[in-house]
Amino acid sequence: MRAVARAVRSGPTVVRRKLNAGELGSLPVVLVLAVVWITFQSLNENFLSPRNLSNLSVDIVGTGMIAVGIVFVLLLGELDLSVGSISGLAAAVFAVLNVNNGVPEWLALIVAVLAGTVAGTVQGYSIARTRVPAFVITLAGLLTWNGLMLSVLGDSGTVNLDENGLVAKLTSYYFTDDAVAYGLAAVAAGAVFLVSDRDRRRRRAIAMPHRSLRAIALRTGAVAVVAFGVAYLLNRFQGLPLALLIFLVVVAGLDVVLRRTHYGRQVYALGGSVEAARRASLSVTWVQTAVLAASGTMAAVGGLFLASRITSVSQSSGSGVLLVNAIAAAVIGGTSLFGGRGTTWSAVLGMLVIQSIASGMAITDTPPAVQFVITGGVLFAAVIIDSLSRHSQAARRQV
Template identity: 85%
Template structure:
């Protein structure tokens, strides 16, 4: 959450010059006052410019938690929060792939079918044909990658809108899934197998969760400090050490609080750990690699990207391949959660939830703006609403209405933010 909020609280101003003989260093109270005033001014500038960041999303999430906790005191119980942390993983991984496609200003409608296809490939190979789990797992993920690559290449070469290409893919991959499963309909997975343990295994030792929390805060501090040194060396605006320490400290508080809650039930879920590691890794790919910069550039404008000698075909193909890969991995986690694969795998509202999670979390429908962490925030909101509705025995129809309302609000905020960017000449 703290990472998602950094656009609102980023302190990117250069550090003030060291005191000279004519100036005296402000004492503690004055320094804190100046820091707060500077932070407030930065926030006001960002709001006026339409750079709301993830602040509205976090505010919605906190509001949802407060409301459902008031309705039922068990909502924020360790058991419910632990179950919530596992329930977000499957759809959340698919939503991460959607974020990549949204960065291009496009939409992938095939992710639900690809997730079902990957789960079916794994189940048939492992359960029906005795292929070792690790090999069946790799083949299933590669099936998703291949499906995404085919769609991406078709989209890039024909220049047909991605949502049309992937709509055809939705039907095609669903047909392949039904053909692979055959008349059996449902295949039950080994409850003690590798895939089943993806969502059923917990690190029960308290030190594991606390160690992960400390490690996450430490990595964020070191990366931010290194980024500051690099920017300072070339004279670019950079965060102050005080700002970096405050951000890392806030993350540490949240991480240790989450570890404490999870340890009160069964410990740190393996599924949640793998989810966060994948999200963090893909965030690094987008923000700190040449490929990631190409994705953002292409989302900012296709013609400008071509003039900058970017390979539009290669980037588009790679982005849809990533989406297909994440859909396959998400499908395996969803199959793990229920330890079975059926003809209904990947169907229902899975596609809508994945797209809604990416958009609600803050990824722009207009392209060029978004992060894998947006998918985490978005799926947290959607799954929190679902969990709250379930624990309070609220009809499913109300859940759809509320989720739809939140999605509409997110789209409106995205549109207003883009208009503000255009007004400031940054769209």
Template identity: 85%
Template sequence: MRRTTENTQADDAAAAAGDPSARRGHTLSRALQDWGAALRRRFRAGELGSLPVVLVLATVWIVFQSLNGNFLSPRNLSNLSVDIVGTGLIAVGIVFVLLLGELDLSVGSISGLAAAVFAVLNVHHGAPEWLALILAVLAGTAAGAVQGYSCAKTRVPAFVLTLAGLLTWNGLMLAVLGTSGTVNLDENGLVADLTNYYFTHDAVAYCLAALCAGAVFTISYLDRRRRTAADMPHRSLRHIALRAGAIAVVAFVSAYLLNRFQGLPLALLIFLVVVAGLDILLRHTHYGRQVYALGGGVEAARRASLNVTGIRTAVLAASGTMAAIGGLFLASRITSVSQTSGSGVLLLNAIAAAVIGGTSLFGGRGTTWSAVLGMLVIQSISSGMAITDTPTAVQLVITGGVLFAAVVIDALSRRSQEAHGRA
């Protein structure tokens, strides 16, 4: 300890004397110390953030890379970045619902219905792709809004009402598809290009990486200014710079790996833009604050004169919209729509992705980026199992185990927050 204190005092003296290298080292050291102190405070209060899921993801990647050297190859990582998009978009909608402490069980059926509406309108009736796409997304929005309004008015738990919706929208999808059962999409069409188009120029991926890092720094800095003006707790500039630098490293490494295969996938770009936009909507707008407030307690929200019916309707409508968009991406991946669209483990994976990523089942805590991290974990397990020829049964067991661990961590975190008066 004494040696450390002496070194720190020497660094401070060198920095004060104008040594540039000492100043840089001192600034980085202070930034790391601030970050570590903030992390310890959050851990003690039960606010674990995304650290547990990041550690799980790193473990999954290390294990599968040791089993098969192709797991972290540019080809596999590029395919992984596209495979997470369809279900990931649906999981983002689930995050909205979970923030209210509710659960939407109809998203799989809505995704299949939207894909069926698009396919039938475009292929069977000759409607332009852009028009069929808009109508398909609106169908998902309408389905979600009907469920949200019904939940708010009847005060029936969302998981019960959306369970009825699961059956209703699935039956409607079968009716839309008719006797044909399967509709093949145009392989050169707009929707097919959603998951098959790549920006092959290296500069596109690198520019996006720089934009991500710059956006993170700018948004964090502006948030710091607002909090400082309001005399609220805020991050230090060193912490903001360290966070933006870490994201820049991840972004540029990702860009480098993607450029080594086919370039930046259009699907991944759309996914990141949507997630970032919805994150800003949730965390930096009046609507987003209302969603978090309602998730913190319905009665308290009513006493605060919040429009509970309007918020619930909007949240379920957002979930339906994201389910419809996700369904179109899933249809794009296989260039067809069938009677099995939206079924299988799609619903379970979407919910698991949101929960594994850190969104609380108790409401009031989580971000859209939670769905991205959770989906990366689930799809990494799936990809690793495929590369190592592991049976599907083992994949389901491992995914279930990770989900169970996430739920336990969420419960323990909430208990810790209650002990500290934060829940």
């Protein structure tokens, strides 16, 4: 209890120190999410009901997968405008192969994801070799992949998926046994402690700054409270959604790739300075190609989850506000537009904010126009905070 009390008392000091250093991390978006939830709960008591939160947890997955891919590209200081079209193309490839041509679902699924990987690889290699800004190449890709999607769908324009098929179950299957959700919550908390403690031991062994065991314990406790709280709420409705479980596993896996592998360190280094990365003999062409390939792959996976949610693919798949929401989710979550800073968890937090606003607007019968205004305002604030943080860090380096 004394450790908790000290942590609470030191909270404002820590926040001020991080603010001055431009290292607030995910704190602003967590505060925004709390404000959004409190506001909509006060307007409608059903907003934080188990049913609505369960639906929210599934709704964030499709666009969230795409936003995770966007994080990779933003870490390079670039922008991928083609992810919406790639997601629609992948969904169309799957639907036409499986429904129209009778290809087994597992094989059609693999081909669809590979289509996104190939599209991203082509764009990434083109960017690396020509050194044309990514937004120009991917803007051309947006038009190209959208046209290819329309060609794949053909005259029918719409393909309905098998509601009992593998892809449809991605967003309709729930683990109804309470023990599954609570067990996974315990595993998540344990994994956080083990990984953090391993990092602490490694850093201490080479005399580097590291978290104390007490700080790790508090962090693990916070994760455990959130994990078990989520498990409790989900179990009060239909149980743990398969879609949410897959999403969190993918996000955690890619977070490990980014922060604990040589490839991930290359991505951050390239986002810090392309010229410095070249002088350090990093393979800029390979890294840029791999990052755009990852973005295309995640766009394809997200497109399949979006198709699963409505059990159909049409000419409007991958269009509308999908691209804007995916980019906004990554930026709102804390990924820097200037490159070199952000994690895959940024996409989760940002997507929670965006989808919470959309869900709150729907449950309170608020006009969609207001949703766009609020989301735009949150995005604008996130960009301003990102810019101020960058200037603060630059000023500290000059001192």
